[in-house]
Amino acid sequence: MSDINPDLILDNSGLACPMPIIKTKKAVDGLQVGQILKMIATDPGSLPDVQAWVSKTGHELLKYETEGNKFIFYIRKAK
Amino acid sequence: MPEGKKRLAIICLHGSLDVAFATFVLATAGAAMEMETAVYFAFYGLEVLKKGKINKLKVSPLANPAMPVKIPNIIAMLPGMTAAATAMMKSWMKKSKVATLGELLDTARELGVRLIACQMSMDVMGIKKEDLIDGIEIGGAATFLEFASQDAITLTF
Numbered sequence: 001m002s003d004i005n006p007d008l009i010l011d012n013s014g015l016a017c018p019m020p021i022i023k024t025k026k027a028v029d030g031l032q033v034g035q036i037l038k039m040i041a042t043d044p045g046s047l048p049d050v051q052a053w054v055s056k057t058g059h060e061l062l063k064y065e066t067e068g069n070k071f072i073f074y075i076r077k078a079k
Numbered sequence: 080m081p082e083g084k085k086r087l088a089i090i091c092l093h094g095s096l097d098v099a100f101a102t103f104v105l106a107t108a109g110a111a112m113e114m115e116t117a118v119y120f121a122f123y124g125l126e127v128l129k130k131g132k133i134n135k136l137k138v139s140p141l142a143n144p145a146m147p148v149k150i151p152n153i154i155a156m157l158p159g160m161t162a163a164a165t166a167m168m169k170s171w172m173k174k175s176k177v178a179t180l181g182e183l184l185d186t187a188r189e190l191g192v193r194l195i196a197c198q199m200s201m202d203v204m205g206i207k208k209e210d211l212i213d214g215i216e217i218g219g220a221a222t223f224l225e226f227a228s229q230d231a232i233t234l235t236f
Contacts, residue, residue: 016177018108022186025111056083056112 004063004074006038007031013042013070020046021053024075028059031077036062039073046071086231087116088223094126096138096165096180098236100172102127103183105234110190114232118187119223121197124236125204128196128211134181140164147171188214195222 010027012020020041027037039050047064050073054061063074087109091102102118109116120128127133140146140155146164154160172179178186187194195216201207208217216222227233 014176016175018104018111019178022107022111022190025113025190053112056114 004036004038006074007035009038009040011040012046013040015041016043017045017049021049024050024053024073025057028057028075028077033077033079035077037073037075037077039075041071041073042069043071046073050075084230084232085114086226086229087112087114088227088231088233089116089118090223090233090235091118091120091124091127092122093236094123094132094136096136096168098124099127099133099136099180100183102236103180103187106192107183107186107190110187110192116187116190117193117195117223117226119195119197119218121200122204125196125200125206125211128194128215129206130210130212133184133212134179136180137161137165138168193226 008027008031010023012023015023020039020043024037024039027039031037043049050061050064053059054075059078060076061073062076065072087106089102089106089109091098093099106116106118127136139161140150140163141152141160143155148167150160150164155164193216194214195218196211198217198219201217208215
């Protein structure tokens with residue numbers, strides 16, 4: 001359960017690198033500054049990749065959690 | 080403000096499945112990282128840009144000791160072995176739900192990755208502009224270096 005209310009949910013389950021990051025970028029591009037994307041992935045590389053992606057792009061990783069085999073990220077568009 | 084280089088400049092010199100794959104994974108990831116990305120295709124790399132070729136590139140088992148299934152060179156040289164190795168690699172990629180090269184190429188273009196064909200290689204290899212997929216830039220070494228000289232990481236495949 002989460003106390004964050006996402007504005008958009010993107011399910012990248014089953015997709016391999018680099019698609020989760022690419023779809024995340026496209027989804028965040030479509031948001032307004034301050035809005036939140038909930039991104040779900042099953043790619044085991046998605047945690048380091050999402051961390052690297054926010055570090056490079058300047059968006060904010062608010063929260064990260066796992067649920068079974070799923071990695072769940074809450075990303076706030078920062079600019 | 081995020082730090083680091085703002086551009087990704089890639090050179091692709093080989094027209095094989097594995098090399099094209101690495102090229103497009105990094106090019107699309109670079110664009111997703113909001114880096115201005117360009118790929119310069121020269122010599123055998125031009126194969127990747129030929130019309131109808133992107134999903135027909137192959138990987139050779141010959142002199143390739145890192146193939147997951149070990150194939151002695153004396154067998155790898157036989158007709159049909161390259162096709163077999165290619166089919167095997169594609170089936171593994173499909174099983175891992177990795178995007179196809181065609182999908183990665185479309186994604187690269189959608190994200191604004193510049194695809195530049197080397198003019199001199201085209202002349203040497205007798206490749207015409209109409210042999211290549213639409214929307215490719217044609218340029219020389221200076222075109223690539225001008226891009227790469229400004230705040231870029233450069234990768235060569």
